Amino acid sequence: MNETNVTHKMQTGRSPLRILFTADTHLGFDLPERPRVNRRRRGHDFFANYQRIIQRVKTGDIDMFIHGGDLFYRSRIPQSLLIRVFEPLFEIADLGIPVCIIPGNHERSRIPFPLLASYSGIHVFHKPQTLIFKKNEMTIQLSAFPFIRKNVREMFKDIKRDFHQNNIAANLRILCMHQAVDGARVGVQDFCFRNHPDVVDIRDLQERWDVVLAGHIHRHQILQDDLHGRKTSVPVIYAGSIERTSFAERQESKGFVILEANTDTSNEKLRITWKFERLPDRPMCLIEIWDRGQDMGRLQEELRCKINGLNPETIVRIKFRGGWKQLADQNISVNSLRELAPSTMNIDFGRF
Numbered sequence: 001m002n003e004t005n006v007t008h009k010m011q012t013g014r015s016p017l018r019i020l021f022t023a024d025t026h027l028g029f030d031l032p033e034r035p036r037v038n039r040r041r042r043g044h045d046f047f048a049n050y051q052r053i054i055q056r057v058k059t060g061d062i063d064m065f066i067h068g069g070d071l072f073y074r075s076r077i078p079q080s081l082l083i084r085v086f087e088p089l090f091e092i093a094d095l096g097i098p099v100c101i102i103p104g105n106h107e108r109s110r111i112p113f114p115l116l117a118s119y120s121g122i123h124v125f126h127k128p129q130t131l132i133f134k135k136n137e138m139t140i141q142l143s144a145f146p147f148i149r150k151n152v153r154e155m156f157k158d159i160k161r162d163f164h165q166n167n168i169a170a171n172l173r174i175l176c177m178h179q180a181v182d183g184a185r186v187g188v189q190d191f192c193f194r195n196h197p198d199v200v201d202i203r204d205l206q207e208r209w210d211v212v213l214a215g216h217i218h219r220h221q222i223l224q225d226d227l228h229g230r231k232t233s234v235p236v237i238y239a240g241s242i243e244r245t246s247f248a249e250r251q252e253s254k255g256f257v258i259l260e261a262n263t264d265t266s267n268e269k270l271r272i273t274w275k276f277e278r279l280p281d282r283p284m285c286l287i288e289i290w291d292r293g294q295d296m297g298r299l300q301e302e303l304r305c306k307i308n309g310l311n312p313e314t315i316v317r318i319k320f321r322g323g324w325k326q327l328a329d330q331n332i333s334v335n336s337l338r339e340l341a342p343s344t345m346n347i348d349f350g351r352f
């Protein structure tokens with residue numbers, strides 16, 4: 001495992017240092033090249049939010065752009081999509097704003113990251129690596145490693161040791177990764193990751209860095225406690241996904257994070273603040289239809305009534321409960337559901 005130290009001079013900007021951190025953009029989600037069904041595709045919403053982030057980076061006060069992984073939704077990417085995703089990143093790099101990308105679990109070797117990484121000003125962390133950036137009087141050390149599928153809890157201890165060997169005196173030390181960390185929460189049931197081989201031990205993050213930026217968990221959150229509820233010294237910031245990728249995310253706000261760092265001139269102490277900037281998201285609604293002995297006609301009516309009561313932009317999932325399930329599964333097709341709903345709505349059945 002090799003580390004390389006590269007020094008990049010950033011464009012001189014205003015103080016403080018400002019980093020835009022995003023992750024889990026899942027570009028290409030629900031965006032088939034040759035769709036077999038004509039319905040509204042959610043992929044356009046993901047791209048619109050990606051473009052909003054790109055515009056935000058270009059507004060002039062952002063010094064660095066970090067993507068915490070899952071840039072794409074899967075590893076086999078059509079050429080046209082690659083261009084749509086890469087070009088805005090090239091434009092940011094051309095402005096003198098460093099672009100740093102940490103490969104996530106959806107990013108395998110098929111994605112031509114070397115093409116991206118060969119562009120001046122774009123850094124892809126194919127392996128654990130530390131890069132040094134300078135802005136005015138500030139030295140920023142960014143350490144990152146690509147997604148580890150198995151046993152990250154153990155493996156991270158070695159990665160950390162190697163990072164440590166290359167430590168330099170920096171004003172701001174960032175770790176970026178695409179992993180679950182103890183205490184991270186997901187879903188409407190509020191599932192909490194903890195003490196698992198595939199979850200990073202939050203105690204291993206409490207030294208050597210000033211802040212941890214993380215992707216992988218789609219709910220925006222900041223972890224500042226250990227599993228015993230004790231305050232930790234290094235915040236772990238999840239930017240969250242930029243749009244809802246599943247119904248488990250239906251209650252979550254979506255957006256990205258702006259991290260600000262400044263050194264206090266009187267005592268040279270580092271001050272870090274962050275804010276979450278929201279992005280537009282489509283409402284999502286789960287409709288449950290319970291078996292109360294309705295006939296098919298009444299069922300259709302109940303469905304129609306519930307759908308009419310919703311914002312026509314909603315993403316809807318219908319779940320039949322009880323004895324209904326089998327009968328409805330056999331008698332109602334996705335197509336007939338779509339006919340009940342306005343074309344601006346996404347509607348399907350929940351199969352779980």
Ligand SMILES: [Mn+2]
Nearest residue numbers: 024070104216
């Ligand atoms: Mn993801």
